[in-house]
Amino acid sequence: MTAPAQVCVARIGAAHGVRGAVKLWTFTEDPFAVKRYGPLSTKDGTRKFEIASAREAKDHLVAQFRGIATRDEAERLNGLELYVPRDKLPAADEDEYYHADLIGLAAVTTTEELLGRVVAIHNFGAGDILEIAPPQGATMLLPFTNAVVPTVDIAGGRVLIELPQEVEGDGPEAG
Template identity: 80%
Template sequence: MSALVCVARIGAAHGVRGAVKLWTFTEDPFAIKRYGPLLSKDGKRQFEVATAREARDHLVATFKGVTTRDEAERLNGIELYVAREKLPATDEDEYYHTDLIGLAAVTTDGDALGRVLAIHNFGAGDIIEIAPLKGTTMLLPFSNAVVPEVDLTGGRVVIALPQEVEGEDGGEDLSPSRPRERGDP
């Protein structure tokens, strides 16, 4: 079976006729109607969108066979998936998160760092999470400066580790520490 990609999450019931709030993770929220039946994560349940209309920050949707509020309430929290091959091709420098997860992460010098664990977006842009070979998990901006190369065919991402983290004092040096001398700040 092809890799499944999460395209939406069902929220709370909306009204009394089986409608639900539906949060989509697609560029065009209404694209979920074009993918055919959507699947639960385990692939055992199918959902077909009957109607969808835009709301404030989500869609209000109905699914075929769901006609009451009770039935709609039981769907709350279900993530909806589609087979990867049903999704449109990406543009250059665009990637589906599922294509990146599991790739090897290497430094610009080719040294192994670990594997891509996840891609997050907490509202300020994408963050790449690297599970390192040793040490703690790294969360880095998924930008061209930090991730200058994504090689899907080669199964790797190249990471340019930042040397500084900017802060109020102009930046904290993340390079290896040196012994402090008298008079150092």
């Protein structure tokens, strides 16, 4: 399995002030690491951004990008996700991985049944959720917990899924 070409490391938020600064939410362990990765780009690679300065705010950074000098320019960036090439990131420790490394892995049950492929990882505030696309039918969402996903095997190209067992007597047929 080849590593993803790029990884999302930040998202631009609202403009901050009148001189082109923006709120910047980073997805790195050290928020200021985004400055060390070189130019950040949009997912399609058509736009590149270099951080000229950044300072810590309450739960984000306030960043100034080179070439962005007005509030109007900054407002047009709101919502953009910023990416870096995967090889610019530090290697993950053993038993750790980047979420981007999971995209495309086979999702297999403990009985070796193929459920599908991991197509996304979401977080709606209560923890990570794996989105798995089966060979046919609608995608399924599973909590990304040690109980449901006991094994991630990047080298083997799969994640092991422990499906909950139905308890006898539960359900509408129980009398």
